[in-house]
Amino acid sequence: MAVQVERELLLKCRAGDAEAYEPIVRAYEGRLYGLAIGLVRNTEDARDLVQDSFVRAFRSLDLYDLERPFVTWIMSVCRNLCIDFLRRRRYPLSLDGDDDENPPQIADPGAATDRATLSAETRDLIWRALARLDEDHREVLILKDIQELEYGEIAQILNIPQGTVASRVYYARRSLRDELEQMGVEYP
Amino acid sequence: MNRTSGETPAAPPGGEGGCEDYREDLVRYVDGELHGADLLRFEEHLARCTECTREVAVFRSLKGELREMGLQEPDIPGGSVWENVNKRVARPTGWLFLVIGAVLYLAYAAYIFITSPMDLLEKLAVGFIVIGFVVLLATVAYERIVDYRTDPYKGVEK
Numbered sequence: 001m002a003v004q005v006e007r008e009l010l011l012k013c014r015a016g017d018a019e020a021y022e023p024i025v026r027a028y029e030g031r032l033y034g035l036a037i038g039l040v041r042n043t044e045d046a047r048d049l050v051q052d053s054f055v056r057a058f059r060s061l062d063l064y065d066l067e068r069p070f071v072t073w074i075m076s077v078c079r080n081l082c083i084d085f086l087r088r089r090r091y092p093l094s095l096d097g098d099d100d101e102n103p104p105q106i107a108d109p110g111a112a113t114d115r116a117t118l119s120a121e122t123r124d125l126i127w128r129a130l131a132r133l134d135e136d137h138r139e140v141l142i143l144k145d146i147q148e149l150e151y152g153e154i155a156q157i158l159n160i161p162q163g164t165v166a167s168r169v170y171y172a173r174r175s176l177r178d179e180l181e182q183m184g185v186e187y188p
Numbered sequence: 189m190n191r192t193s194g195e196t197p198a199a200p201p202g203g204e205g206g207c208e209d210y211r212e213d214l215v216r217y218v219d220g221e222l223h224g225a226d227l228l229r230f231e232e233h234l235a236r237c238t239e240c241t242r243e244v245a246v247f248r249s250l251k252g253e254l255r256e257m258g259l260q261e262p263d264i265p266g267g268s269v270w271e272n273v274n275k276r277v278a279r280p281t282g283w284l285f286l287v288i289g290a291v292l293y294l295a296y297a298a299y300i301f302i303t304s305p306m307d308l309l310e311k312l313a314v315g316f317i318v319i320g321f322v323v324l325l326a327t328v329a330y331e332r333i334v335d336y337r338t339d340p341y342k343g344v345e346k
Contacts, residue, residue, distance in 0.1 A: 016281070018274060018277045018278040019274075021273070021274070021277060022270055022274070025268070025269065025270045025273055026268060026270060029264060029268060029269050029270070030260075030261030030262065030263075030264065031260065031261050033261075033262060033264045034259050034260050034261055034262050037259070037262065038259060043265050047264060047265065047266065047269065050264070050269050051269045051272050051273055051276070054269065054273045054277075055273055055276045055277055058273075058277045059277070122253065123257055126253055126254065126257060127257075141254060142259075144219065145250070145251050145254035145255060146254050146255065146257060146259045146260055147260055148255065148260065150221065151216070151219070151221055163212060166211075166212040166215050166216055167211065167212055169215045169219075170211045170212065170214065170215045173215070173246075173247050173250055173251075176250055177246055177250060180250075187245075187246045187249065188242060188245055188246065
């Protein structure tokens with residue numbers, strides 16, 4: 001979506017025009033779901049959190065700086081809701097059994113030839129390895145390697161310096177490698 | 189990614205110390221976000237460091253595999269969330285009209301009550317009953333909200 005079009009739509013939303021929000025929601029819901037499912041690992045919860053993110057963002061549009069990219073702002077809202085959700089779920093009871101054991105399905109893997117070429121076995125393996133990582137490490141890998149955001153964008157979303165993002169990405173990749181090696185994967 | 193044939197985990201790559209100063213540069217290099225003098229400095233280091241060269245290869249492999257998971261924009265089960273979002277963001281307008289209408293109606297009822305030819309004592313009695321009822325209702329509602337927010341067991345399914 002062109003930046004100018006997006007800005008005009010957001011200005012209408014700010015004025016209370018809910019219909020102007022539809023193209024915005026449809027443009028970003030997939031990416032938000034990708035972020036949420038990676039963090040909370042449950043399809044129903046991820047869907048609810050995506051909805052909540054858009055509702056929260058709509059009601060807080062007055063706080064949004066139109067000069068900033070909307071995608072990083074809405075992802076920041078979604079990330080914060082996911083983290084709050086995980087904290088609530090963890091306390092007072094740990095409900096680890098809620099996690100989806102398998103990665104989300106891709107409707108038509110053939111249509112995305114360069115994006116979904118891994119075997120089902122490899123996808124399952126990586127999905128399980130991601131589940132074993134610390135929350136901070138999983139989060140930064142989802143933002144960097146799955147959502148393909150730049151360091152500056154991730155720094156805005158997580159509200160940390162870019163150097164900390166780079167350092168966290170480094171340790172997250174090492175942790176993922178270690179987990180995969182423990183699961184029998186060999187790297188050179 | 190290669191699976192090992194046996195169940196014994198692969199030995200972790202050894203000798204990873206000594207390159208701590210280059211960790212941030214290394215990931216930025218893998219991600220194509222290292223430029224200028226920093227890039228040249230790291231490439232010089234890379235040319236003589238087998239450990240970092242190996243780590244770059246592993247990180248590139250992991251990055252590729254994560255990208256190929258196809259999770260950047262997965263399909264949402266049940267389709268778009270727009271309908272549900274729309275219901276929730278459009279609803280406040282309805283509530284606003286409802287509240288304005290109720291307030292106007294109550295104000296009109298109060299005006300009728302105050303200007304009615306009823307005895308002053310009777311008006312005071314009815315007024316206190318209504319105010320007492322409203323205060324009790326508000327107190328109970330407030331306590332319920334506080335209880336819900338501080339309930340440590342609200343996450344437990346019955």
